[in-house]
Amino acid sequence: MAGNLFDQLKKAGLINEQKAKQAKKAKYQQTKKSKGKRGDQAESEAAKLAAEAARKKAERDRQLNLEREQAQQQKAEQAALRQLIESNRLRGYEGELTYHFADEKKVKSLQVNKQTRQKLVNGEIRIVSFNNAYVLLSREAAEKVEQRDAALLIPLAEAEESMSEEDRDFYAKFAVPDDLIW
Structure with missing residues (x-):
């Protein structure tokens, strides 16, 4: 008894050629669907993980940009303060x-x-x-x-606030x- 199951069932007369082809086609479609489902699940998990990683990276990049902007703003404020002091400082006040x-x-x-x-x-x-x-x-x-x-x-x-107005006078x-x- 060599051959596959369909050949053996045909020889025994339990199944005809048309039913054999339909059964083969049904089995092929079933295996294709099951492979597709497993592949879709794997692809959807990979897509979810990639989307999560991209979201985390975007959040981290946003935080870094915010910190950089704050540092630049502080530098600008310090430079403006330094310029204000330098331009308004009094000179020639030295004495005895x-x-x-x-x-x-x-x-x-x-x-x-x-x-x-x-x-x-x-x-x-x-x-x-x-x-x-x-x-x-x-x-x-x-x-x-x-x-x-x-x-x-x-x-x-x-002025010392513990002293009364009368004492100051x-x-x-x-x-x-x-x-x-x-």
Whole structure:
């Protein structure tokens, strides 16, 4: 009994040629569909994985671009601040008087002339910590700097608030010797 099953069934007379062809065709179509389903599943999974990877890459690229833009914006703001300070810094204020001020709990000093010292006391001139040095700016320029980065400005010396108005008036009668000016 050699040959395939269809040949054997034909010889036995259990099946005719037409039914054999229909059965072959049905089996072929069934195997084709089952292979297609497995291939479609594999293709759809691969497509899903590729789409997910593309989405993750797009999200990562978007985050990196956002960080880059923020860094560029910060650089631009710092450059504008630096230009503002450099263009508005006061020059020629050096003199024989020492002006003391507090910077981060440390007492620092600048050598200034009499007019500059009086303007510092009145708040017409402000001190800015810039590039590891101290720069004097007018009040208007200092306000612009404060809007951009208030941490650069050295706080103004404040009058002691625990003293009453009556005490201030009483002590105002007495002149402060030059060697005690702070």
